[in-house]
Amino acid sequence: MSGSLSALLRALHEAHQRVHLLHKEIEESQRAVRRLEQQLAEREKQLRQLQEEIRQLKVTLHDREVTEKQLHEKVTRWQQQILGASTAREYQALQSQIENARIQLHALEDEMLELMDKLERRQQELPEREKLVSETRAELHRLEEQRRQRLEAIQDRLTQARADVAR
DSSP: OOOHHHHHHHHHHHHHHHHHHHHHHHHHHHHHHHHHHEEEEEHHHHHHHHHHHHHHHHHHHHHHHHHHHHHHHHHHHHHHHHOOSSSSSHHHHHHHHHHHHHHHHHHHHHHHHHHHHHHHOOOHHHHHHHHHHHHHHHHHHHHHHHHHHHOOOOOOOOHHHHHHHHO
């Protein structure tokens, strides 16, 4: 009798261990999915930040282009006014304004070149970031499908283990 009790207790213990291991496997698969979801969320956030940075660079570049156009128009207007200047003082003031505008234009053009360079670099990063998000999303779907299939198998094994414990 003690042999069969011992065998029964051993079988019960093994069944409990299987149930425990199956629960751990379920928890680990949940953690893996959560980690991948967090990774996906972070990559999507980085992609949105990059897209926003590109948008801001375009807006800033457009603002600089408008400012450049306005400065060119002022220089043209002052150059026309210079032709009609009646005094040396008026001529000198217009000449000074033109020179200051040209200095501003030079600085503005340098800034615009830097903005265009930065914009181009960020736009080149965009496809790679989009690809990372897409790949992570696909990996998450694949993992979720594997997890679903694995959970079905585990559920069957859990039912069997619980039935063994109940006997």
